[in-house]
Amino acid sequence: MASPMAEPTNKDLPFLVKQHLRKHSIAHEIDANEHKGIRAEVALLRDTFGLVQIFFCSDTLLDLEKVKRLTGRQLQPLALPEINKIKLKLSVSTLPAFDDLMEAETLIDERLYELDEVYVYSGSQHGLIRLANAQLLKHKATTRVADLCEPLPNISPANSIDLFEQDREDIHRSLNSFTALRIRQRIEETLEIPPLPATAQAIIKLRVDPDADISKLSRIVENDPSLAAQVVSWASSSYYAAPGSIKSVQDAIVRVLGYDLVMNLSLGLALGKTLAQPTDNAEGFAPFWTKAVYVAATSGALLSLIPREFRPGFGLIYLTGLLHNFGYLILSHAFRPHFSAVCRMREANRHLPHQFVEQHLLGISGDQIAAYLMKSWQMPAEVCLGIRYQAEPDYLGNGSDHAQMVYLANNLLQQYSLLPGESQHLDTSVYEHLHINPDEVEDIMDTLVASKDQIEGIIRGLES
Numbered sequence: 001m002a003s004p005m006a007e008p009t010n011k012d013l014p015f016l017v018k019q020h021l022r023k024h025s026i027a028h029e030i031d032a033n034e035h036k037g038i039r040a041e042v043a044l045l046r047d048t049f050g051l052v053q054i055f056f057c058s059d060t061l062l063d064l065e066k067v068k069r070l071t072g073r074q075l076q077p078l079a080l081p082e083i084n085k086i087k088l089k090l091s092v093s094t095l096p097a098f099d100d101l102m103e104a105e106t107l108i109d110e111r112l113y114e115l116d117e118v119y120v121y122s123g124s125q126h127g128l129i130r131l132a133n134a135q136l137l138k139h140k141a142t143t144r145v146a147d148l149c150e151p152l153p154n155i156s157p158a159n160s161i162d163l164f165e166q167d168r169e170d171i172h173r174s175l176n177s178f179t180a181l182r183i184r185q186r187i188e189e190t191l192e193i194p195p196l197p198a199t200a201q202a203i204i205k206l207r208v209d210p211d212a213d214i215s216k217l218s219r220i221v222e223n224d225p226s227l228a229a230q231v232v233s234w235a236s237s238s239y240y241a242a243p244g245s246i247k248s249v250q251d252a253i254v255r256v257l258g259y260d261l262v263m264n265l266s267l268g269l270a271l272g273k274t275l276a277q278p279t280d281n282a283e284g285f286a287p288f289w290t291k292a293v294y295v296a297a298t299s300g301a302l303l304s305l306i307p308r309e310f311r312p313g314f315g316l317i318y319l320t321g322l323l324h325n326f327g328y329l330i331l332s333h334a335f336r337p338h339f340s341a342v343c344r345m346r347e348a349n350r351h352l353p354h355q356f357v358e359q360h361l362l363g364i365s366g367d368q369i370a371a372y373l374m375k376s377w378q379m380p381a382e383v384c385l386g387i388r389y390q391a392e393p394d395y396l397g398n399g400s401d402h403a404q405m406v407y408l409a410n411n412l413l414q415q416y417s418l419l420p421g422e423s424q425h426l427d428t429s430v431y432e433h434l435h436i437n438p439d440e441v442e443d444i445m446d447t448l449v450a451s452k453d454q455i456e457g458i459i460r461g462l463e464s
Contacts, residue, residue, distance in 0.1 A: 040097035045075035077347035092123035153359035239454035268322030278332030296321035320386035327366020393427035
């Protein structure tokens with residue numbers, strides 16, 4: 001990761017931004033804190049009639065249905081390559097929310113326009129421009145101010161004696177909100193708990209078998225030829241740098257991966273194969289297996305920084321990472337008629353974690369459904385709770401180590417550009433809770449960056 005920069009000044013601003021501030025005599029300050037105050041986000045959308053830019057508050061969710069009702073147009077979010085072309089043309093790396101920087105129709109959400117103070121992206125990677133009021137964003141007579149956004153939905157779990165019973169009620173309430181009977185029936189049918197794959201059932205039983213050993217685990221994995229091939233391929237990858245060739249599952253266990261990793265890896269791979277990969281994806285976000293493997297690898301690597309007396313078990317931390325985005329597969333399968341809308345809303349709200357978009361559109365998050373399903377499959381409680389609370393850095397109950405490790409891994413992977421997407425604000429209290437010294441994280445992440453080609457080789461094997 002890049003070393004800290006000096007405090008930014010006007011000299012660091014791109015020429016176009018400095019020119020704009022001078023032209024309109026805009027009083028401003030440059031602030032190095034990229035997560036301070038409410039920021040003016042910029043969403044770019046297009047249809048056959050041309051480009052539209054929308055400015056809105058960073059603590060709200062842009063509602064594409066409101067945009068459609070206001071404009072009467074079928075606007076779609078721009079793909080990242082198109083956005084990058086516009087940035088290149090303007091010679092900026094971030095998009096400042098000024099309405100006359102580019103040729104585009106501009107809409108401003110009324111919540112943003114009413115702010116007494118707002119932070120605007122400076123056009124460079126570091127620093128924000130602080131303005132006394134948001135009305136300084138508007139300079140064209142054609143720019144419209146309207147109600148375009150919604151407050152962020154509450155994704156914090158309710159205080160309930162039985163969390164998963166509360167999730168069950170939330171799932172059914174979400175289903176009942178769909179008025180089209182045909183769609184509702186399909187979702188209810190799909191959300192019938194699918195049977196746990198035979199391999200996964202056998203591994204879960206093996207976890208509590210007092211006579212469990214390498215031979216028993218090897219036989220279970222080898223009975224599933226596809227899974228056995230994946231485990232051998234994983235162990236043979238240059239990421240693990242095993243001497244000689246790996247010829248069997250038992251070889252993979254004894255010589256490279258170890259019993260605990262193979263057990264949890266096999267369980268995660270078996271569950272990950274139960275549902276098909278979505279045919280529609282949110283553009284600019286990592287596919288299922290890419291995100292799963294990177295978060296699992298990062299979680300496992302960060303574990304070495306935790307003192308032994310506080311360190312949770314490697315196997316379940318790794319398994320939680322591997323299954324943390326299982327809800328994504330469930331949503332694409334169970335909410336198929338609405339999954340495309342989820343993808344488009346994620347593209348329009350890249351500044352937000354996906355849970356907010358899912359709650360807004362569906363009344364439920366994929367994490368809730370995945371955790372409920374995992375509990376029904378009698379998966380370890382730490383994994384269920386780690387998945388359920390992964391977006392809650394202040395959660396300190398059972399399974400919090402697993403949830404916070406997923407949260408931390410996701411944030412670091414975006415900071416180090418190993419996963420696509422905008423880097424989210426990191427609640428640094430997770431370092432203290434996990435007993436990790438943040439000064440030691442850089443070496444771990446640099447090692448993962450250096451291993452990128454090997455990790456992506458593993459991912460390609462899973463996607464083929």
